[in-house]
Amino acid sequence: MRSGMHRRSDRKHEGQVASSVLRVVLVASEMAPWAKTGGLADVMESLPPALRRLGIDLRLILPGYRQMLKAGIPTESIQTGFHVWLGPQRLAFAVQRIRTETGIPIDLIVREDMFDRPNLYADSQGDYYDNAERFVFFCKALAVWLQTWDIVPHIVHCNDWHTGLIPVLLQSIPAFQSSATLFTIHNLGYPGLFDADKFALTGLDPNRHYRPDGLEFFGRWSMLKAGMFYSRAVSTVSPTYAREIQQQEYGRGFDGVLAARSRSVVGILNGVDYAKWSPERDPHIAANYSRETLxxxxxxxxxxxxxxxxxxxxxxxxxxxxxxxxxxxxxxxxxxxxxxxxxxxxxxxxxxxxxxxxxxxxxxxxxxxxxxxxxxxxxxxxxxxxxxxxxxxxxxxxxxxxxxxxxxxxxxxxxxxxxxxxxxxxxxxxxxxxxxxxxxxxxxxxxxxxxxxxxxxxxxxxxxxxxxxxxxxxxxxxxxxxxFSWERSALEYQRLYRSLINNNTT
CATH class of the missing domain: 3.40.50.2000 (Glycogen Phosphorylase B;)
Known part of the structure; x- marks a missing residue:
C-alpha cells in the first residue's frame, strides 16, 4: 500500500486513501538501525511495520542526519525550495524521501548545518550548543512540509522533547484543526530544557506561551512540556510509568501538568521484535534452544x-x-x-x-x-x-x-x-x-x-x-x-488513535 499523504506533485503517483483508513504521521528524532542513541530508535524501527500490518496509512518524518543520508538507502524523491524563520533568520531546507524495506515512506528534513554531524545530539564535550536551534528548526520545518500535503493526516504522533513544539505549531494552522496530536514520553528524564533567551527561536507569542501554563519551566522553557501541554493526549511506554510520572517522586517537576490532565494520559507498553530476539534463531549464541528443548x-x-x-x-x-x-x-x-x-x-x-x-x-x-x-x-x-x-x-x-x-x-x-x-x-x-x-x-x-x-x-x-x-x-x-510482541502494542495504539479522532481520550 502506498502512502496516501503526499504533496500535490506526488498525487498522480500515490493516489487517495479511503476515508475509513487511519492516516498517521509518526515523528521522531531517531530510528534504528541508522540513527540510534536509545530505545526510541528501536520503537521507531519496530512499531511502524506493526501499525502498517493493521492497515494504517503511515508516514515517518525524521531529521536528515548524516547517518541516514549516507546509509545507502535509495532516494525516492527530493523536494526543495522550503523555508522557515528561526528567530531573525530565514533558513532553507529540503525534504528527501526514502522508504523502508517494508515499504513505509520516511521523509527526512534536510539541512546540512543542522543535521550533518558525527553524532545525533552530543559529542565528547557534551550536548551540542545549538540543540535548541536544531530541533526548533526541525519542528517548524515539519509544520511547513505538512501544509503542502493534499490530504491531512488524522493523527500526528510526536515522540520525546525533540518533537515537542509540533502540537502547539499545528494549533495555529487551520487545515490541521481536525487533526489530533499524540505526544509520547519515552523518558521524562530528558526534558529539552533551554534558557529563556532561546524562546524567541520558536516564533511563539511569549505572553501566551512563555507562562507556567505553557512552555515556561522554572525560569527556562521545555520542549517536552510543550508536547505534553498542547497535545490532544499524552502517552508513555508503560501503564505504571503513566501513573508514576503524575506523582512528585517521579514527575521531575512535570507531575502537576500531567496530573491536571490525567484523563488523557495513557500507558502503552513497548514491544519486542521476536524475529530478532529469540534463542530459537539467534545466530550469535553458542546453541539455539526453545522452551521445549532447553x-x-x-x-x-x-x-x-x-x-x-x-x-x-x-x-x-x-x-x-x-x-x-x-x-x-x-x-x-x-x-x-x-x-x-x-x-x-x-x-x-x-x-x-x-x-x-x-x-x-x-x-x-x-x-x-x-x-x-x-x-x-x-x-x-x-x-x-x-x-x-x-x-x-x-x-x-x-x-x-x-x-x-x-x-x-x-x-x-x-x-x-x-x-x-x-x-x-x-x-x-x-x-x-x-x-x-x-x-x-x-x-x-x-x-x-x-x-x-x-x-x-x-x-x-x-x-x-x-x-x-x-x-x-x-x-x-x-x-x-x-x-510482548509489537502486534499487541500496535493494536493499543490503533484504539488510541481512533479514540482521539472521536475526541474520546481515556
Missing amino acids: SGKTACKADLIHRCGLAADLQEQPIVGIVSRLDTQKGVDLILPILHRLVRQLGLGVVILGTGDKTLENQLTQASDTYRRRFAFIPKFDDVLSRQILAGADILLVPSRYEPCGLTQMYALKYGALPIVRATGGLNDTVVDADAEHETGYGFKFDHADPQQCLSAIDRAASVYRQSPERWKSLQHRAMSMD
Missing part, C-alpha cells in the same frame, strides 16, 4: 563462563547477568554493597556489561579484580555479547530506580533468564513475581531501590534454582511463553 541454554552457559573467564564450577550455580547503561537511573550501583555476599556467601556468578558513569565503571573494574573468576565486568556496549549473556545467564537483574518501559527484561524472558526487577514502570508491568503469584509468576520483584531488598530478591531466586530445579524449569517455560 539443553541449548546449558551450552550457552558454558560458553558465557568461558568468554568471561569465570570459574568452571559456576556451571552448577546461578549466574546473574546485568546488561545496562551505567547511570543513576539504572540502579547498577546497588550491586556494589552486596557483591561480596553474592559471590562469597551465596556462591553466585555475576556478569555485568555496560558503560556510562566513570566512577561506577572504576568501582566495578576494581571489584572484578577482587572477585576474579566469580565476577566479570565488561565496560563496553556490545549487542552480540548482550545476547550471549541473556542466553547464558540464569537470572537477569534490572534494579532501576525508575524505568519507563525497559526492553532487556522482556528479551530475558524469551531467553529463559528469569528477571529480578525493581517494581517500577514497565518492569512492574512485564514481570509477575513467582512467590506472590505462585501459579502465574515467572520472575522476582523488590519494592525499593535498596541494596538489601535487591539482595533478598536474588536470594529468593537462588533458593528456587538450587532447591526446586523442577519449579525453576517451570518458571523458565512460563517466562519463555510470554508474548
Whole structure:
C-alpha cells in the first residue's frame, strides 16, 4: 500500500486513501538501525511495520542526519525550495524521501548545518550548543512540509522533547484543526530544557506561551512540556510509568501538568521484535534452544563462563547477568554493597556489561579484580555479547530506580533468564513475581531501590534454582511463553488513535 499523504506533485503517483483508513504521521528524532542513541530508535524501527500490518496509512518524518543520508538507502524523491524563520533568520531546507524495506515512506528534513554531524545530539564535550536551534528548526520545518500535503493526516504522533513544539505549531494552522496530536514520553528524564533567551527561536507569542501554563519551566522553557501541554493526549511506554510520572517522586517537576490532565494520559507498553530476539534463531549464541528443548541454554552457559573467564564450577550455580547503561537511573550501583555476599556467601556468578558513569565503571573494574573468576565486568556496549549473556545467564537483574518501559527484561524472558526487577514502570508491568503469584509468576520483584531488598530478591531466586530445579524449569517455560510482541502494542495504539479522532481520550 502506498502512502496516501503526499504533496500535490506526488498525487498522480500515490493516489487517495479511503476515508475509513487511519492516516498517521509518526515523528521522531531517531530510528534504528541508522540513527540510534536509545530505545526510541528501536520503537521507531519496530512499531511502524506493526501499525502498517493493521492497515494504517503511515508516514515517518525524521531529521536528515548524516547517518541516514549516507546509509545507502535509495532516494525516492527530493523536494526543495522550503523555508522557515528561526528567530531573525530565514533558513532553507529540503525534504528527501526514502522508504523502508517494508515499504513505509520516511521523509527526512534536510539541512546540512543542522543535521550533518558525527553524532545525533552530543559529542565528547557534551550536548551540542545549538540543540535548541536544531530541533526548533526541525519542528517548524515539519509544520511547513505538512501544509503542502493534499490530504491531512488524522493523527500526528510526536515522540520525546525533540518533537515537542509540533502540537502547539499545528494549533495555529487551520487545515490541521481536525487533526489530533499524540505526544509520547519515552523518558521524562530528558526534558529539552533551554534558557529563556532561546524562546524567541520558536516564533511563539511569549505572553501566551512563555507562562507556567505553557512552555515556561522554572525560569527556562521545555520542549517536552510543550508536547505534553498542547497535545490532544499524552502517552508513555508503560501503564505504571503513566501513573508514576503524575506523582512528585517521579514527575521531575512535570507531575502537576500531567496530573491536571490525567484523563488523557495513557500507558502503552513497548514491544519486542521476536524475529530478532529469540534463542530459537539467534545466530550469535553458542546453541539455539526453545522452551521445549532447553539443553541449548546449558551450552550457552558454558560458553558465557568461558568468554568471561569465570570459574568452571559456576556451571552448577546461578549466574546473574546485568546488561545496562551505567547511570543513576539504572540502579547498577546497588550491586556494589552486596557483591561480596553474592559471590562469597551465596556462591553466585555475576556478569555485568555496560558503560556510562566513570566512577561506577572504576568501582566495578576494581571489584572484578577482587572477585576474579566469580565476577566479570565488561565496560563496553556490545549487542552480540548482550545476547550471549541473556542466553547464558540464569537470572537477569534490572534494579532501576525508575524505568519507563525497559526492553532487556522482556528479551530475558524469551531467553529463559528469569528477571529480578525493581517494581517500577514497565518492569512492574512485564514481570509477575513467582512467590506472590505462585501459579502465574515467572520472575522476582523488590519494592525499593535498596541494596538489601535487591539482595533478598536474588536470594529468593537462588533458593528456587538450587532447591526446586523442577519449579525453576517451570518458571523458565512460563517466562519463555510470554508474548510482548509489537502486534499487541500496535493494536493499543490503533484504539488510541481512533479514540482521539472521536475526541474520546481515556
